[in-house]
Amino acid sequence: MKVKSTSAKIGDWVFVLICVLISIICVVPMINLLAKSLSSTDYLVKNAVSLWPKGFNLDAYKTVLSDPKYIRAFFWTVFLTVVCTLVSLTMTVLCAYPLIFDKLKGRGVINIIITITMFFNAGTIPNYLLMQNLGLLDNPLVLILPSCLSVYNMIIMRSFFYGIPDSLRESAEIDGASFIQIMMKIYVPLSKPVMATLALFYAVGRWNGYSDALLYMKKTEFYPLQLLLYNIINNINSVEVATQEGFSSPGLTASLKAAIVMFSTIPILCVYPWLQKYFIHGVTMGAVKE
Amino acid sequence: MTKVKTSKPAVAKKDSTRSYLKRYWQLYLLLSLPLLYLLVFKYIPMVYIQIAFKKYSIIQNVWEMPWAKNHGFEYFIQAFGSNDFRRALRNTVVLNLMDLVIGFPAPIIFALILNELCFKRFKKVVQTVAYMPHFLSWVIIYSLALQLFAPGEGLVNMAIERLGGSSIPFLNDAAHWVGTYIGVGVWQNFGWGSIVYLAAIAGINSELYEAASVDGAGRFRKMWNITLPGIKPTIVVLLIMNLGNILGSNFDRPFAFQNNLVMNVADVISTYVYRTGIKGLQFSLTTAVGLFQSVVGVLFLLMANWLSRKLGERGIW
Numbered sequence: 300m301k302v303k304s305t306s307a308k309i310g311d312w313v314f315v316l317i318c319v320l321i322s323i324i325c326v327v328p329m330i331n332l333l334a335k336s337l338s339s340t341d342y343l344v345k346n347a348v349s350l351w352p353k354g355f356n357l358d359a360y361k362t363v364l365s366d367p368k369y370i371r372a373f374f375w376t377v378f379l380t381v382v383c384t385l386v387s388l389t390m391t392v393l394c395a396y397p398l399i400f401d402k403l404k405g406r407g408v409i410n411i412i413i414t415i416t417m418f419f420n421a422g423t424i425p426n427y428l429l430m431q432n433l434g435l436l437d438n439p440l441v442l443i444l445p446s447c448l449s450v451y452n453m454i455i456m457r458s459f460f461y462g463i464p465d466s467l468r469e470s471a472e473i474d475g476a477s478f479i480q481i482m483m484k485i486y487v488p489l490s491k492p493v494m495a496t497l498a499l500f501y502a503v504g505r506w507n508g509y510s511d512a513l514l515y516m517k518k519t520e521f522y523p524l525q526l527l528l529y530n531i532i533n534n535i536n537s538v539e540v541a542t543q544e545g546f547s548s549p550g551l552t553a554s555l556k557a558a559i560v561m562f563s564t565i566p567i568l569c570v571y572p573w574l575q576k577y578f579i580h581g582v583t584m585g586a587v588k589e
Numbered sequence: 590m591t592k593v594k595t596s597k598p599a600v601a602k603k604d605s606t607r608s609y610l611k612r613y614w615q616l617y618l619l620l621s622l623p624l625l626y627l628l629v630f631k632y633i634p635m636v637y638i639q640i641a642f643k644k645y646s647i648i649q650n651v652w653e654m655p656w657a658k659n660h661g662f663e664y665f666i667q668a669f670g671s672n673d674f675r676r677a678l679r680n681t682v683v684l685n686l687m688d689l690v691i692g693f694p695a696p697i698i699f700a701l702i703l704n705e706l707c708f709k710r711f712k713k714v715v716q717t718v719a720y721m722p723h724f725l726s727w728v729i730i731y732s733l734a735l736q737l738f739a740p741g742e743g744l745v746n747m748a749i750e751r752l753g754g755s756s757i758p759f760l761n762d763a764a765h766w767v768g769t770y771i772g773v774g775v776w777q778n779f780g781w782g783s784i785v786y787l788a789a790i791a792g793i794n795s796e797l798y799e800a801a802s803v804d805g806a807g808r809f810r811k812m813w814n815i816t817l818p819g820i821k822p823t824i825v826v827l828l829i830m831n832l833g834n835i836l837g838s839n840f841d842r843p844f845a846f847q848n849n850l851v852m853n854v855a856d857v858i859s860t861y862v863y864r865t866g867i868k869g870l871q872f873s874l875t876t877a878v879g880l881f882q883s884v885v886g887v888l889f890l891l892m893a894n895w896l897s898r899k900l901g902e903r904g905i906w
Contacts, residue, residue: 310808314705321699322718324776328733329721331744335736346742394623397616404609409620416627418887421634422879423862424872428651429634445630448623478615507726510840514867529728529845532735553742560732567724572717582781583788 329564336360336557343553359558369527369559376506376524377566383443383505384498390448391497395457396482417450423514430515441515442523446504452497458584459493460486496581499574506567524563531559641665641877657873664877674878677861680854684843685835687771693831695775696782697824701812703783704790719780727845734760734773734846766851774842785827786820793819829897833890836882858882 330350335343339354347353363369397403398410426445435441463486471481487494509525516522522530571578636651642661643654657663668674699719706712722730737744738759746756759769797815806814838859847855856864858878866875 307808311705311707314702315708315711317702318706318711318715321702322715325718325721325780327744328737332733332736343742346747349744349747390623390626393619397620400613400616403613403616409624412624412627416631418890419883420879421631421638422876422883423859424640424866424876424879425634425637426630427867428637428640428872429630433629444626448626453623478613479619482619503724507724507729508841509726509728510844513844514863525726525728528732532728532732556732557736560729564725564729568721571720571724575717575720579784579788582784 332557332560336554336561338554340552340554359552359554360562362555363558363562369524369562371520372522372524372527373562375521376563379439379442379523380502380505383447384501386443386447387449387452387501388494388498391453391456392482392487394448394453395460396486397478398457399460400478413450413453427514436515437517437521439516439521442505442511442521445511446508449501449504452500455581455584456490456493456497459490463489492577493581493584495574495577499571499578500581503567503571528559528563531556638876638880640873641880643873645872645876664873665881667874668878668881673856673861673865676853677856677858681836681838681857683854684767684770684857685837687767688774689831689835691771692775692778693828695779697786697820699779700783700786700790700820701816703787704816705808705812716780719783721780722777723781725777727841730773730777731845734769738769760846761848761850763851763854766846767854770843770846770855773846785823789820789823790816825897825900829893830890833893834886835889836885838882 327350334348334350334352336359337352337355337357338348339356339358342348342353394413398406400406430436430441430445435444467485468481471485476484505523507525509523509529512521512523512526513529516526519527639651640654641664642657643651644657646654659666703712703715706715725733735743738746738757740746740756740758740761743759745759750756757765759765793815797819798811801811801815836858838857840859840863843855843857844860844863847860862875862878865871866878
């Protein structure tokens with residue numbers, strides 16, 4: 300390592316400073332929200348809260364955590380996310396694994412069938428009519444089935460499978476293992492990193508998604524958290540809520556809204572940093588597909 | 590094809606098919622579920638595309654509905670004659686182009702900045718923080734924006750007012766809304782988008798940098814002459830994908846951000862289809878719009894891919 304000149308050292312610190320600024324821009328909105336959620340209404344109506352809570356209290360969180368509506372939506376969304384992630388991961392493996400065999404007849408055609416769906420979408424209305432005809436409208440399954448395989452994620456998994464040496468598979472074949480056994484005993488255990496990445500992608504997609512529920516789900520009891528949040532932020536109260544709890548148009552207090560947003564963000568913010576090294580690998584693989 | 594050899598050539602073919610299936614049936618079994626999914630949820634909806642050319646009726650089967658006027662193109666003509674659709678089309682293209690011009694370079698610049706950091710721990714922390722916005726839903730991002738930019742009570746407007754300025758209607762005025770929308774898009778994506786470029790930078794031969802240092806090249810010289818050319822293929826491929834998607838429209842982001850005051854610049858095709866189709870029940874019209882969007886999207890992608898090969902870069906397929 301060479302000794303750096305003074306100007307190069309100053310340059311290093313300039314870049315550090317830029318990065319500090321960028322990081323601040325990233326976290327300030329969250330800190331602002333956190334401060335508001337912990338502040339008392341008196342200070343909030345005076346617009347006195349910026350980055351530090353004033354009149355510190357946990358009332359907003361107590362209200363959120365004692366309201367069965369939010370707790371229900373929270374656990375329903377957790378449940379949905381877990382089920383969706385498991386189903387989607389299974390589907391992804393089922394699709395990716397057979398396609399790595401170059402001896403598989405019809406592989407070319409199957410690849411084309413799969414690729415077309417990446418580039419051509421029938422559109423919102425045809426999809427809606429399909430759900431209607433399948434009887435999936437207002438059925439909780441509509442939040443799971445239509446999005447249970449992402450071709451993009453499948454390609455990431457397939458390129459990971461390609462990276463597993465053929466010799467492992469071939470020696471297992473010679474030992475008389477069936478293809479399903481090879482998948483379960485060799486491929487699945489070896490692909491934990493990519494599984495973690497794709498699980499994160501699927502889970503984040505389900506946790507954050509609300510458009511499918513908006514389109515296909517009219518029953519408020521099956522609303523995922525994000526759609527409930529959308530309605531709360533925009534003061535759209537379903538008739539049921541309005542009559543039961545007497546919310547009027549001004550909506551909830553600012554601190555309560557902030558607490559609800561925090562409440563529905565924290566699970567993901569707690570998870571993603573631990574998976575960083577995996578998802579970086581996954582994103583990179585998706586981009587440099589053969 | 591298979592390792593099993595048959596002695597009689599006449600039955601060899603039949604036998605090899607049988608032994609092939611005997612060996613490989615499990616793979617087809619595994620594939621059957623994903624393929625069934627694609628058939629039901631991706632291909633069967635294509636049957637309903639014909640509604641674009643037919644007069645939709647709730648009581649009839651898709652195949653039995655009568656053809657629309659003007660050789661079936663009535664609804665396409667109607668769509669292009671409608672101000673609402675033309676507005677949505679214009680907004681889609683304008684917002685996507687602005688995302689491209691402003692949002693596309695941001696991750697590249699961020700990756701270049703990160704690459705200059707020599708403190709590994711610090712770099713990692715910055716990365717973690719910068720990836721955070723990608724994990725927030727658009728509803729949450731909108732509510733964050735509301736807390737920051739709301740007139741009067743938003744943090745940014747509070748600061749502006751304290752500094753003696755007058756509050757800016759970031760979310761309620763057409764021009765400001767577009768700026769906010771694009772800016773928030775950059776905020777959400779610059780960190781996540783940089784991952785790919787960082788990987789590409791990591792793949793550049795480090796001897797190039799050493800040789801350049803020996804020749805006396807400075808920091809920016811190396812950035813311009815080594816790093817940027819090194820990640821050019823990645824930039825081109827991603828640019829093409831973005832160009833091909835110029836008519837594509839995400840639903841979650843515009844829908845979360847739009848309000849009645851800014852519909853003139855905020856209504857894009859996806860939200861137009863939702864309002865007019867699902868809410869307004871004009872199924873034929875909005876299916877036609879969706880079909881137009883899909884077909885043009887595919888054409889753009891093909892063109893962009895062709896262009897990239899012409900420029901000597903690898904295509905995306």
